[in-house]
Amino acid sequence: xxxxxxFVDAARARGFDWxxxxxxxxxxxxxxxxxxxxxxxYYSAANEGDAVSLIAGVTLAGKRGVTMMQNSGLGNxxxxxxxxxxxxxxxQLLIVTWRGQPGVSDEPQHALMGPVTPAMLxxxxxxxxxxxxxxxxxxxxLDRATAHMDATGRPYALVMQKGSVxxxxxxxxxxxxxxxxxxVDTQFAKTSETSAAAALPTRREALQRVIAHxxxxxxxxxxxxxxxxxxxxxxxxxxxxxxxxxxMGCVTTIALGLALARPDLRVIALDGDxxxxxxxxxxxxxxxxxxxxxxxxxxxxxxxxSTGGQSTVSPNVSFAGVAAACGYALALExxxxxxxxxxxxxxxxxxxxxxxxxxxxxxxxxxPRPSVxxxxxxxxxxxxxxxDIGSHSHLASLAEAATSQSGAH
Numbered sequence: 001x002x003x004x005x006x007f008v009d010a011a012r013a014r015g016f017d018w019x020x021x022x023x024x025x026x027x028x029x030x031x032x033x034x035x036x037x038x039x040x041x042y043y044s045a046a047n048e049g050d051a052v053s054l055i056a057g058v059t060l061a062g063k064r065g066v067t068m069m070q071n072s073g074l075g076n077x078x079x080x081x082x083x084x085x086x087x088x089x090x091x092q093l094l095i096v097t098w099r100g101q102p103g104v105s106d107e108p109q110h111a112l113m114g115p116v117t118p119a120m121l122x123x124x125x126x127x128x129x130x131x132x133x134x135x136x137x138x139x140x141x142l143d144r145a146t147a148h149m150d151a152t153g154r155p156y157a158l159v160m161q162k163g164s165v166x167x168x169x170x171x172x173x174x175x176x177x178x179x180x181x182x183x184v185d186t187q188f189a190k191t192s193e194t195s196a197a198a199a200l201p202t203r204r205e206a207l208q209r210v211i212a213h214x215x216x217x218x219x220x221x222x223x224x225x226x227x228x229x230x231x232x233x234x235x236x237x238x239x240x241x242x243x244x245x246x247x248m249g250c251v252t253t254i255a256l257g258l259a260l261a262r263p264d265l266r267v268i269a270l271d272g273d274x275x276x277x278x279x280x281x282x283x284x285x286x287x288x289x290x291x292x293x294x295x296x297x298x299x300x301x302x303x304x305x306s307t308g309g310q311s312t313v314s315p316n317v318s319f320a321g322v323a324a325a326c327g328y329a330l331a332l333e334x335x336x337x338x339x340x341x342x343x344x345x346x347x348x349x350x351x352x353x354x355x356x357x358x359x360x361x362x363x364x365x366x367x368p369r370p371s372v373x374x375x376x377x378x379x380x381x382x383x384x385x386x387x388d389i390g391s392h393s394h395l396a397s398l399a400e401a402a403t404s405q406s407g408a409h
């Protein structure tokens with residue numbers, strides 16, 4: 001058994017200052033210590049997948065991060081672990097508890113997940129070892145983890161067994177306070193129930209307006225998976241843009257991690273109604289932690305456009321109402337392009353700002369897919385924002401390759 005500070009201090013010496021996760025009783029002393037260290041950053045996520053994508057955003061900024069979860073939460077994290085961190089090469093250290101470990105008595109809900117946890121990590125090509133329980137084992141374990149992360153750009157897991165970390169109390173009870181919820185600013189040229197789809201702006205028109213508000217030198221635009229990213233790419237492939245593939249619904253928490261780690265940049269998350277519905281809990285996380293440099297724009301066409309136009313349930317949802325209730329500092333919704341101007345030009349607020357624009361279903365024929373790979377586009381973005389890649393050898397090698405490639409063009 002080790003003390004929480006012994007691991008945290010060793011991790012901090014290796015650059016790990018950012019933490020996100022979902023609590024587990026095995027993690028209690030660890031989380032309690034991190035929460036009470038003013039020099040560390042801890043964010044409580046609505047689910048484990050959101051924690052993974054938040055730390056992916058931190059990594060995109062050039063920082064090292066740790067995601068903590070119970071092994072039952074691996075199911076919630078499979079999508080971002082396999083189609084975000086692996087695909088974009090955004091490494092992070094995972095601390096996964098081993099509830100239901102074979103030979104250890106536990107609750108019935110862990111009876112299956114416990115035995116299959118190692119196989120799940122192996123299947124996702126995530127190297128793992130047991131969490132260190134002796135002080136002299138901490139450094140070598142962290143060195144193996146960082147060596148793998150730096151060489152491959154992919155996660156490494158430490159699997160925590162029961163009793164690995166000595167108890168550490170949470171001193172004082174956090175005050176329960178409610179955010180001063182903002183009102184929803186709703187502007188529809190016609191009521192949402194009767195607006196003809198043909199009268200709504202297109203996604204292309206909305207994206208053109210976003211481009212006009214996002215100068216490359218001071219903003220980053222992260223586009224949701226599907227036609228949103230593809231249409232943004234077709235309009236103008238800029239170095240300050242990233243096109244999410246897979247990990248549907250994770251664009252907001254990636255943007256949150258990047259915005260927190262880089263307060264000097266304005267970070268825009270371009271979301272879709274289907275993606276937002278898939279991970280609506282992320283809106284609570286953005287409402288709680290979202291900084292003033294974070295803009296969340298949801299383009300709602302009431303359809304899964306890239307898979308054939310199947311309807312979503314978004315006509316029954318006021319996304320701006322949800323955002324306001326979750327604590328966003330500004331919440332707008334409407335069906336006119338001027339909403340985007342109002343969203344970007346509104347006076348400074350104390351937290352994240354949100355806008356939901358109703359758009360017309362459909363996309364241009366022959367919409368291209370990005371010719372840049374996910375790794376190339378994230379590395380290009382990192383170079384553009386001046387990400388520190390000195391301690392991340394895989395990023396340094398990618399940077400060299402990107403520089404050579406740009407020279408060839």
